[in-house]
Amino acid sequence: MIVTILIPTALRQFAGGQLEMEVEAGTVGEALERLVSANADLRKHLYSGADTLRNFVNVYVNDEDIRHAGKLETPLKDGDTISIVPSIAGGMVAAEEEAFEKKELPALGNDEIARYSRHLIMPEVGMEGQRKLKAARVLMIGTGGLGAPLGMYLTAAGVGHLGIVDFDVVDASNLQRQIVHGTKDIGRPKIESAKDRLQDINPHVRIETYEIRLTSENALELFREYDIVVDGTDNFPTRYLVNDACVLTGKPNVYGSIFRFEGQASVFWAERGACYRCLYAEPPPPGLVPSCAEGGVLGVLPGIVGAIQANEAIKLILGGGEPLINRLLLFDAWKMRFRELKLRKDPDCPVCGERATIKELIDYEEFCGLRPQTNETGQTLVEEKLEMEEMTATELKERLDRGDDIQIIDVREPNEYEIARLEQAKLIPLGQVVNRAAEIDPARETVVHCKAGGRSAKAIEALKRAGYAGRLVNLKGGITAWSNEVDPSVPKY
Amino acid sequence: MILIAEPQQAEIRRHGEAEYPHECCGLLIGHFDEGGRKVVTEIYPVSNAREEQARHNRSLILPEELMRGERHARELKLDVVGNYHSHPDHPAIPSSFDLEHAWPTWSYVIVSVKQGKAIDLLSWELEADRSRFNEEKIEDRLAASS
Numbered sequence: 205m206i207v208t209i210l211i212p213t214a215l216r217q218f219a220g221g222q223l224e225m226e227v228e229a230g231t232v233g234e235a236l237e238r239l240v241s242a243n244a245d246l247r248k249h250l251y252s253g254a255d256t257l258r259n260f261v262n263v264y265v266n267d268e269d270i271r272h273a274g275k276l277e278t279p280l281k282d283g284d285t286i287s288i289v290p291s292i293a294g295g296m297v298a299a300e301e302e303a304f305e306k307k308e309l310p311a312l313g314n315d316e317i318a319r320y321s322r323h324l325i326m327p328e329v330g331m332e333g334q335r336k337l338k339a340a341r342v343l344m345i346g347t348g349g350l351g352a353p354l355g356m357y358l359t360a361a362g363v364g365h366l367g368i369v370d371f372d373v374v375d376a377s378n379l380q381r382q383i384v385h386g387t388k389d390i391g392r393p394k395i396e397s398a399k400d401r402l403q404d405i406n407p408h409v410r411i412e413t414y415e416i417r418l419t420s421e422n423a424l425e426l427f428r429e430y431d432i433v434v435d436g437t438d439n440f441p442t443r444y445l446v447n448d449a450c451v452l453t454g455k456p457n458v459y460g461s462i463f464r465f466e467g468q469a470s471v472f473w474a475e476r477g478a479c480y481r482c483l484y485a486e487p488p489p490p491g492l493v494p495s496c497a498e499g500g501v502l503g504v505l506p507g508i509v510g511a512i513q514a515n516e517a518i519k520l521i522l523g524g525g526e527p528l529i530n531r532l533l534l535f536d537a538w539k540m541r542f543r544e545l546k547l548r549k550d551p552d553c554p555v556c557g558e559r560a561t562i563k564e565l566i567d568y569e570e571f572c573g574l575r576p577q578t579n580e581t582g583q584t585l586v587e588e589k590l591e592m593e594e595m596t597a598t599e600l601k602e603r604l605d606r607g608d609d610i611q612i613i614d615v616r617e618p619n620e621y622e623i624a625r626l627e628q629a630k631l632i633p634l635g636q637v638v639n640r641a642a643e644i645d646p647a648r649e650t651v652v653h654c655k656a657g658g659r660s661a662k663a664i665e666a667l668k669r670a671g672y673a674g675r676l677v678n679l680k681g682g683i684t685a686w687s688n689e690v691d692p693s694v695p696k697y
Numbered sequence: 698m699i700l701i702a703e704p705q706q707a708e709i710r711r712h713g714e715a716e717y718p719h720e721c722c723g724l725l726i727g728h729f730d731e732g733g734r735k736v737v738t739e740i741y742p743v744s745n746a747r748e749e750q751a752r753h754n755r756s757l758i759l760p761e762e763l764m765r766g767e768r769h770a771r772e773l774k775l776d777v778v779g780n781y782h783s784h785p786d787h788p789a790i791p792s793s794f795d796l797e798h799a800w801p802t803w804s805y806v807i808v809s810v811k812q813g814k815a816i817d818l819l820s821w822e823l824e825a826d827r828s829r830f831n832e833e834k835i836e837d838r839l840a841a842s843s
Contacts, residue, residue: 212767212777212800213776213777213778213802213803214777214800214801214802214803215800215801215802216802217801217802218801218825245825248826248827249800249801249827260798262760264760264764269760287764289760289763289764289767290760290763290798290800291758291759291760291763291798292722292758292763292780292782292798
């Protein structure tokens with residue numbers, strides 16, 4: 205397509221005095237690229253990064269602002285006219301402006317200059333960017349799979365103030381992916397272990413630890429202290445809590461989530477675009493989406509997704525590049541594929557929409573269906589809730605030793621059965637248990653187990669609903685409890 | 698160098714005073730003479746598009762307004778040669794915000810307005826490598842041409 209670019213007065217001397225230039229190009233981005241490759245001095249006045257237009261530079265095709273069309277990808281037709289128009293912004297002076305724009309950026313010492321040299325030599329970061337990083341306050345929720353690379357990269361990058369929230373302790377099964385913790389840390393509180401490692405990476409960072417469970421009571425107060433919140437949580441109630449608290453305090457929420465081989469990342473910032481609820485107004489029914497403890501996760505996956513979150517948090521601090529606002533990044537580690545979905549702010553969003561109904565934090569456990577609902581008089585609604593018998597591992601052992609006739613059904617997956625099993629158990633994975641109910645003898649007492657007791661409870665419920673008439677007992681705490689209480693030679697995983 | 702007639706300089710001051718404590722802004726329309734000097738023949742006030750609460754310390758000329766100004770200039774066979782804005786209760790010195798949002802060649806005229814009274818009127822031009830603003834001499838066009 206042959207199009208005409210009108211060159212503004214202010215830039216003419218950098219374009220050989222031309223008033224306009226004809227170029228052949230398919231998109232606006234290509235046309236501008238032709239213009240600046242023919243007139244190299246123009247580039248710095250139009251672009252701030254490699255291919256990002258300066259934020260005050262606007263481009264029109266005929267009379268349409270390309271921001272309302274396809275941005276730099278806007279297609280061109282023969283005879284189109286491209287106008288380059290700055291919005292003229294001015295104002296604020298020295299002292300006042302300094303305080304506002306730069307939050308009185310702290311200076312860097314010589315040891316910091318040496319440490320951050322690979323950042324400093326890039327104009328996109330430079331001294332100012334590095335000082336912005338030093339001035340930044342980032343709050344990280346969770347020091348698990350996502351929090352490990354996140355914390356390490358944010359600390360290494362020189363984020364001045366990092367808050368970390370976690371109340372868990374390091375378990376051997378964490379170490380396959382939570383690389384901020386080490387073998388020597390098993391049994392220690394995660395925030396202590398993480399703080400040691402992070403402080404070792406970069407002693408210049410101020411690390412504030414909060415050994416608390418994030419709740420509706422403490423979230424707002426905590427979030428207000430920080431510029432950016434990074435969500436490394438692994439459950440729906442906390443994810444909705446983090447989202448809503450970010451919307452209510454106006455903070456950007458750098459989101460990541462992982463399951464098995466798949467990850468997601470985005471930046472939810474209600475002031476600039478969609479929030480998590482615009483994407484998922486309501487959580488999935490409890491139990492539909494298994495947690496990593498139930499479904500497993502490839503150890504390197506949170507490393508990749510967490511590093512993407514760290515990257516986005518750093519870009520938000522620098523104020524450059526193209527943030528993941530209104531974009532949901534989907535990653536499949538098994539296929540090694542990235543996809544991207546466009547997000548839109550939902551005008552009817554209950555928390556960030558025009559007529560938002562949520563003005564304060566709610567009970568997120570209840571919202572996610574994880575707490576039995578209560579009626580107005582405070583009585584628990586037990587609607588449809590089926591009675592379930594339970595047995596502890598110790599009791600089961602005693603019964604078996606007495607020679608009681610008990611059949612044991614293991615509803616885990618075959619690969620889990622390979623890791624650890626109870627000798628007498630028959631394997632029928634949860635997904636097949638209803639179809640294979642005929643393999644369970646209703647005349648005998650049956651104990652159902654899984655890893656920790658959740659899936660076996662579901663299996664019992666499903667069997668009862670399907671009309672299974674025999675006696676079903678759930679093994680409390682699953683095979684893990686068996687290993688703890690009865691036989692430590694059964695490995696825990 | 699930029700040539701602005703004394704009555705037009707007064708017009709910019711008056712605009713700054715009228716908008717105080719907010720910032721005012723506008724375009725400078727004129728032409729480049731043989732010596733490359735900017736000659737302003739018309740002051741083109743523009744409404745400040747910043748939302749109310751930010752208006753005291755930020756000015757903004759929307760691209761649509763600028764396009765309208767440019768169209769107006771073209772009809773007169775003239776160019777937009779620069780713009781002006783006021784700094785309420787601050788000196789007429791560009792901020793680093795101004796620097797970040799500037800283009801070369803154009804004149805950036807700033808009028809400082811203290812307690813509602815216009816004081817200094819200075820003009821600035823961006824260094825070609827964007828590193829800083831250089832002060833530019835303002836001459837009275839009528840005096841200079843006589």
